[in-house]
Amino acid sequence: MHVARALIRMVGGTVRRGSKTVLRELDLRIHESEVVCIVGDNGSGKSTLLETLAGLHPLREGEIMGPTLDGNQIVVADSEGRRTPLQGLSIALQSDGACLDETVIGRLKMASLVAGTEINDEDLKQIMAEWSIHHRSGDRLATLSNGLRRRVSVLSALIPALKSENHGIVMLDEPSEGMDETSQQLLRSAIQNLRSLGNSVVIATHDQSLVNVADRVIRIQDQTISVTGEPPESDFGGSLFRRHNNDAVSEFCRWGVSLEWKNPIDTIHRLVPSIIAILLIGSVGADFIASDGLFSASFYLLLPAFISAMVRPALIDRLNEGRSGDWWRAHMGRSMRPAASIVGSSWLLPLPLTYFAFIIISIGTLDADPNAKFWIWLPALAIIDISVAATGIHLLVSGLRRRGAVAASLMMAVMVWPFLMLVDATSLILQDGMSAKLGFDTPLGLIITSSIISVCIWASSVLIPSD
Amino acid sequence: MHDDLLGPSMRHPRSMAIASIALGSIGVIISAVLGVFLAPDVNPSQWRAPEAYRIIFLHVPFAWTSFLAFTVLFFGSLGWYLRRSESSWRLVQTGSDLGLLFGFGVITSGPIWGMAEWGVPWDWADLRLNTFALLTAVALFIVMARRSQFDDDTTRDTIASVGLFGFMLVPITAVATTLYQKRHPGIVIVESENSGLDPVIRTILLSGFISMTFLFIGFAMLSNDLYAKEADLEKELKKLDLAEEVS
Numbered sequence: 001m002h003v004a005r006a007l008i009r010m011v012g013g014t015v016r017r018g019s020k021t022v023l024r025e026l027d028l029r030i031h032e033s034e035v036v037c038i039v040g041d042n043g044s045g046k047s048t049l050l051e052t053l054a055g056l057h058p059l060r061e062g063e064i065m066g067p068t069l070d071g072n073q074i075v076v077a078d079s080e081g082r083r084t085p086l087q088g089l090s091i092a093l094q095s096d097g098a099c100l101d102e103t104v105i106g107r108l109k110m111a112s113l114v115a116g117t118e119i120n121d122e123d124l125k126q127i128m129a130e131w132s133i134h135h136r137s138g139d140r141l142a143t144l145s146n147g148l149r150r151r152v153s154v155l156s157a158l159i160p161a162l163k164s165e166n167h168g169i170v171m172l173d174e175p176s177e178g179m180d181e182t183s184q185q186l187l188r189s190a191i192q193n194l195r196s197l198g199n200s201v202v203i204a205t206h207d208q209s210l211v212n213v214a215d216r217v218i219r220i221q222d223q224t225i226s227v228t229g230e231p232p233e234s235d236f237g238g239s240l241f242r243r244h245n246n247d248a249v250s251e252f253c254r255w256g257v258s259l260e261w262k263n264p265i266d267t268i269h270r271l272v273p274s275i276i277a278i279l280l281i282g283s284v285g286a287d288f289i290a291s292d293g294l295f296s297a298s299f300y301l302l303l304p305a306f307i308s309a310m311v312r313p314a315l316i317d318r319l320n321e322g323r324s325g326d327w328w329r330a331h332m333g334r335s336m337r338p339a340a341s342i343v344g345s346s347w348l349l350p351l352p353l354t355y356f357a358f359i360i361i362s363i364g365t366l367d368a369d370p371n372a373k374f375w376i377w378l379p380a381l382a383i384i385d386i387s388v389a390a391t392g393i394h395l396l397v398s399g400l401r402r403r404g405a406v407a408a409s410l411m412m413a414v415m416v417w418p419f420l421m422l423v424d425a426t427s428l429i430l431q432d433g434m435s436a437k438l439g440f441d442t443p444l445g446l447i448i449t450s451s452i453i454s455v456c457i458w459a460s461s462v463l464i465p466s467d
Numbered sequence: 468m469h470d471d472l473l474g475p476s477m478r479h480p481r482s483m484a485i486a487s488i489a490l491g492s493i494g495v496i497i498s499a500v501l502g503v504f505l506a507p508d509v510n511p512s513q514w515r516a517p518e519a520y521r522i523i524f525l526h527v528p529f530a531w532t533s534f535l536a537f538t539v540l541f542f543g544s545l546g547w548y549l550r551r552s553e554s555s556w557r558l559v560q561t562g563s564d565l566g567l568l569f570g571f572g573v574i575t576s577g578p579i580w581g582m583a584e585w586g587v588p589w590d591w592a593d594l595r596l597n598t599f600a601l602l603t604a605v606a607l608f609i610v611m612a613r614r615s616q617f618d619d620d621t622t623r624d625t626i627a628s629v630g631l632f633g634f635m636l637v638p639i640t641a642v643a644t645t646l647y648q649k650r651h652p653g654i655v656i657v658e659s660e661n662s663g664l665d666p667v668i669r670t671i672l673l674s675g676f677i678s679m680t681f682l683f684i685g686f687a688m689l690s691n692d693l694y695a696k697e698a699d700l701e702k703e704l705k706k707l708d709l710a711e712e713v714s
Binding site (some may be wrong): 015057396401406413418441456 | 639
């Protein structure tokens, strides 16, 4: 037996929230096979410290080191921003970190996969039965009471660690809040179990019964900490550390698509203004539009799809609900924004909307090439690039806390040029049909240029990290 | 103590700022009046609306000072992003306020002239007009976000990111408008190679430039001073909050 190795080290960590310095020049180590409780008054900075260790708050000064799979340590965050997600982390935020459209079983499975543990259905059913939530396994979180939701949230952090052969880091923010006595007993037992498996458990709590199971207690008062207790002895030094699922990005994509499938609010948000635009185009009159030339017809042809691409994606609201975006950010780090900008975009609508508009406009005496209808899918698909770039801009400002009070649309004017180039490309297609030639006077050249401009805007919006 | 370290002329930055604003304002008004009544007519054969050109005595100095403001905003955003210093944040505050003010001057005076001269208020193939419009929109976003959001590091980080994003849009806009112009040539203004600027026009324009620069410097000093004092006041209020909580 030897003194357990430190898995997380904070060195000189200073964190500000608003104009207030919450934590000042903190040095802290969290060891393997150790339960650490963070205590303090309301507003003292318990959650801030826990979330900072998880990489959710920027450091004003200092750095946080985390473990690598081979037992070394790397910087996971410092005052210059977030570097990499903390390996082996599973976390339950105080506000659950889940979107309420998720189902209980879906949430638990997905959280385990993201944290690097694949769990079979039998084990999952057994755990749900122990925690008395098996009867609700197929229900959406929105239908659960606060206490049940809390159980699901805490379980989504516990299961990956309990069911993994390798150890990791579990962070729980006020886990016993809203739980009945039986659940609290199960929680304490699970925490002791996690310690015996070599996991580090960090808990921010007011609950004295949880403090009693801790090896060390960190008390925060007036921006400084005092620590009681000694690091444990451990023989886990050579054992494997649990790694994150490398496919966290694909899990995130699956999560986004499944939520939209359950509640297609994004599709409706985008569809309604686009359909209204098409109906208005119909009201103006197909003959009137056709008489104004092919450029004008192309403009009206792509306009509904362009409108659908500009709409603020519902994914942003989903990521805000219960701070599920922060939960994903803790696991994915900086790759989250690029992934979200792709998942949250309008992928399905540009094509049908463009053809719908084409049908409406074709009712008039549109003097278009007869083969044009076989090729207008190409500019319609390029609208998807515009949508991805627009989503990137929406996400750029989604880090602001009062999201309803910001106007991302102010930066959308830059999308005009890729759109106008697609209008040009479409008018060439309507005029002479499609051509495989490349050049700025060809439909293909214009579509490619439009896509390149969209990609540049997207890259600018997602590659500047907000921390 | 801090004031003692400054020279006598720097002890009253607000007085200097107000003097600069007063001087600049008077100069801008005089330049505008001279532009309307004293500046000679231009060759009617080269312009569709020869009288409308007089708006340049406001439009061009506005463009110059908004360029200065956007530069301040860029360096402020970069400074906050890299060092998170309070002085950089004050540059973001000042740059966005002045960028909005002077940028608004550019994008309102431009279309007035465009409507008269080109027959359309906006030309998507004109690089300068579009770049100024985008940066003014970014400045407006930042001003609105600063006013509506909690003032914490996260907000400032996001706003600084938006500031930098706005400047990354400039080369993208330049390429996009240039390419777009290839297919839709902008409205070309015929200028005689040997005429140059009339000396009176040049003098009034120069006077407008200098006056607007004074106005900009005055506003920048005043804004910087006010935001510094606002930050000091906030600190004192926080102390009072704590004292109230203890008692």
